[in-house]
Amino acid sequence: MTVYHHFAQVYARGYYPEFSQALAGLLPGIFEQYEIPRTGNLLDLACGEGSFALEMAKMGWSVAGIDQSEEMLRLARHRATTAGLEIEFKQQDMRSFETDRQYDLITCWFDSLNYLLRIEDVQSAFERAYKALKPGGWFIFDMNTIYGLAIEWQKQKCYVQQETEDLLELHQTSYDFEKRMATMRITWFIRNDEIWQKYEEIHFERAYSVEKIKNALTTTGFSFESVYGSLRNLTPVKQDSSRVWIFAQKKSQ
Numbered sequence: 001m002t003v004y005h006h007f008a009q010v011y012a013r014g015y016y017p018e019f020s021q022a023l024a025g026l027l028p029g030i031f032e033q034y035e036i037p038r039t040g041n042l043l044d045l046a047c048g049e050g051s052f053a054l055e056m057a058k059m060g061w062s063v064a065g066i067d068q069s070e071e072m073l074r075l076a077r078h079r080a081t082t083a084g085l086e087i088e089f090k091q092q093d094m095r096s097f098e099t100d101r102q103y104d105l106i107t108c109w110f111d112s113l114n115y116l117l118r119i120e121d122v123q124s125a126f127e128r129a130y131k132a133l134k135p136g137g138w139f140i141f142d143m144n145t146i147y148g149l150a151i152e153w154q155k156q157k158c159y160v161q162q163e164t165e166d167l168l169e170l171h172q173t174s175y176d177f178e179k180r181m182a183t184m185r186i187t188w189f190i191r192n193d194e195i196w197q198k199y200e201e202i203h204f205e206r207a208y209s210v211e212k213i214k215n216a217l218t219t220t221g222f223s224f225e226s227v228y229g230s231l232r233n234l235t236p237v238k239q240d241s242s243r244v245w246i247f248a249q250k251k252s253q
């Protein structure tokens with residue numbers, strides 16, 4: 001069973017969707033600085049349960065989303081239908097997705113690219129994104145840094161992520177310095193009447209240096225435009241930045 005199957009329901013009811021909803025609020029101001037159009041065709045890679053896609057569709061973007069998890073996509077489709085928004089959500093792997101449209105903007109948020117455990121897989125995702133963009137189109141994404149996974153994530157090795165009357169969600173983290181891989185064991189208990197049922201998923205994430213990411217982007221053909229340590233303040237990356245925000249463009253020929 002892949003990750004984000006049973007966990008999709010827990011993800012959708014926690015704080016997680018707020019991350020990309022907040023991004024949707026920040027982006028219009030940033031688009032102005034980069035002369036990115038205020039609307040157009042948008043593809044959200046690893047769109048999850050659709051929060052970002054929905055926010056952007058409300059702003060007038062024509063949106064599509066892909067994700068590997070059918071359960072996340074089921075929630076996304078339900079949310080779009082309930083909101084009366086037409087968004088195409090398809091189950092595809094971002095390393096190999098096909099699309100018959102070309103996009104003005106492609107996004108990929110909230111650790112999703114860290115789930116690709118080899119730089120070759122990241123490169124494949126970049127190549128697919130490049131192919132799916134119109135000339136002049138933008139690819140914007142975030143990734144956890146090595147510092148983020150190896151240091152920040154490990155500051156609390158075990159903690160309660162969500163606790164309500166019928167849900168208890170626990171996270172346990174570890175980092176393997178030899179394999180340069182972070183593990184998050186997510187255990188949760190859901191109450192059904194008086195019975196608590198236990199579930200578990202183990203998530204692996206890997207981070208790459210900005211140099212490696214830049215190299216994979218430029219090898220693909222992208223122009224590497226900017227990297228920030230904070231999207232809210234557009235500040236540079238520091239040694240202790242736990243996340244990077246990257247802007248790449250497919251230049252017009």
Ligand SMILES: C[S@@+](CC[C@H](N)C(=O)[O-])C[C@H]1O[C@@H](n2cnc3c(N)ncnc32)[C@H](O)[C@@H]1O
Nearest residue numbers: 020046047048067068069093094109110112115
């Ligand atoms: C932390 S969630 C982020 C979801 C969404 N982008 C958000 O901001 O809420 C990571 C997502 O990446 C998806 N994912 C992981 N590997 C993937 C792959 N190879 N192709 C497509 N989706 C993938 C998972 O199914 C999950 O929905």
